[in-house]
Amino acid sequence: MSGIISQNVGRTSGLVKAVAAGGGVWTLIKTLTASADSDLSFVDGTDDVVLDSTYPIYVFKFINIHPESVYVFTFQGSTDTGSSYGVEATTTFFKSQQTEAGASAGVSYDTSMDQEQSTAFIYSGRPLAADNDASISGTLTIFNPSSTTFVKHYMYSNQIMGTYCQNAFGAGYFNTTSAIDAFQFKMQTDNIDAGKIKLYGIGDS
Amino acid sequence: MSGIIAQNSGRHGGLIKASSGGGGVWNLIQTLTSDGSDASLSFTSGIDSTYDEYVFVFNNIHPETNDTQLTFQVNADGESGFNETITSNFFDAYHNESDANEALRYIASFDQAEGTGYQNLGVLGDDAGNDLCGDGYLHLFSPSSTTFVKHFISRFQSGENLYAKDQHCGGYINTTAAITEIDFKMSADEIQGGSISMYGIT
Numbered sequence: 001m002s003g004i005i006s007q008n009v010g011r012t013s014g015l016v017k018a019v020a021a022g023g024g025v026w027t028l029i030k031t032l033t034a035s036a037d038s039d040l041s042f043v044d045g046t047d048d049v050v051l052d053s054t055y056p057i058y059v060f061k062f063i064n065i066h067p068e069s070v071y072v073f074t075f076q077g078s079t080d081t082g083s084s085y086g087v088e089a090t091t092t093f094f095k096s097q098q099t100e101a102g103a104s105a106g107v108s109y110d111t112s113m114d115q116e117q118s119t120a121f122i123y124s125g126r127p128l129a130a131d132n133d134a135s136i137s138g139t140l141t142i143f144n145p146s147s148t149t150f151v152k153h154y155m156y157s158n159q160i161m162g163t164y165c166q167n168a169f170g171a172g173y174f175n176t177t178s179a180i181d182a183f184q185f186k187m188q189t190d191n192i193d194a195g196k197i198k199l200y201g202i203g204d205s
Numbered sequence: 206m207s208g209i210i211a212q213n214s215g216r217h218g219g220l221i222k223a224s225s226g227g228g229g230v231w232n233l234i235q236t237l238t239s240d241g242s243d244a245s246l247s248f249t250s251g252i253d254s255t256y257d258e259y260v261f262v263f264n265n266i267h268p269e270t271n272d273t274q275l276t277f278q279v280n281a282d283g284e285s286g287f288n289e290t291i292t293s294n295f296f297d298a299y300h301n302e303s304d305a306n307e308a309l310r311y312i313a314s315f316d317q318a319e320g321t322g323y324q325n326l327g328v329l330g331d332d333a334g335n336d337l338c339g340d341g342y343l344h345l346f347s348p349s350s351t352t353f354v355k356h357f358i359s360r361f362q363s364g365e366n367l368y369a370k371d372q373h374c375g376g377y378i379n380t381t382a383a384i385t386e387i388d389f390k391m392s393a394d395e396i397q398g399g400s401i402s403m404y405g406i407t
Contacts, residue, residue: 092298109309116304143340153340153362171362171371204402
């Protein structure tokens with residue numbers, strides 16, 4: 001390492017030295033903040049959103065998504081830049097959970113949360129509580145959404161305050177060889193009252 | 206974004222704007238891309254004490270043969286061959302496209318108990334449409350330690366025979382020697398597409 005500015009990990013502003021291998025950092029693309037929104041959508045080419053072949057991997061971070069009502073937080077993709085959302089998907093789902101009273105503890109597959117070749121919005125976990133301090137936080141990773149050769153794999157891990165304290169694990173694939181260029185997030189019913197969704201791109205070159 | 210220098214992901218030198226998130230940077234060390242007929246993909250440099258955690262990201266790994274597993278093994282400093290001792294656990298959640306079958310299960314045939322074989326990360330499919338692949342990641346913690354065993358955690362999502370499979374593996378390489386090399390290959394036949402990127406986590 002040389003020069004007057006070192007790698008400077010931890011700096012949040014100013015200039016730092018580029019890493020020797022080039023990119024690969026998590027690049028924050030867009031943050032959407034909810035305020036009684038029926039949905040939050042990330043569309044390639046709109047409002048500075050990049051969701052194309054620029055990155056092989058995209059990561060959405062959910063930060064304290066708070067619902068208007070007791071429903072499931074959901075997501076879907078689009079192959080027509082957000083004109084419609086409903087790409088055929090097959091998903092697995094399992095969860096570890098217990099109640100605040102210490103009941104119903106365990107880990108298990110949940111058939112009510114998965115889907116098979118369905119175009120419905122994908123469940124991110126069991127319903128959220130609507131208490132003022134309740135929310136969902138977690139991560140959704142999408143691999144190579146711009147591929148026109150392969151199906152599009154995704155995986156998520158979310159922590160939910162609902163009827164249960166639930167750690168939800170879902171994964172699957174959008175069964176299409178068309179590029180996915182938009183994602184939409186919404187509650188099963190009613191609004192997202194608060195919270196943030198952050199979109200990152202992860203480079204490999 | 207403002208100012209004269211943008212975020213500039215992908216720059217190999219010079220100055221870039223600091224990440225708004227500060228530290229915790231993923232530093233790309235190397236990407237290996239399959240040429241379409243690889244017996245294995247090996248990282249033989251870049252694994253050292255620079256980082257406490259290394260992450261290998263699998264992007265659209267495509268196998269030559271249906272129902273084969275992506276696997277890995279490591280080589281310790283001063284030794285030869287990918288044959289270190291591993292104890293591991295393995296489970297998956299699976300779901301059929303026709304909703305005919307789904308479950309969470311432990312797969313004893315994919316784990317190891319002080320074995321020196323290649324560790325399974327997940328099974329892959331290769332259907333007639335040639336649109337199947339596998340994606341995921343493997344975390345390797347503190348490979349340069351000469352005090353502790355080396356823990357790893359993986360998650361691998363694939364499509365195989367009309368199933369979505371969310372596959373999880375964890376374990377440790379039971380050696381106090383530093384790990385300096387890692388090798389990925391299919392349980393049989395070739396890797397015929399995709400890439401593996403190695404990142405160091407600051």
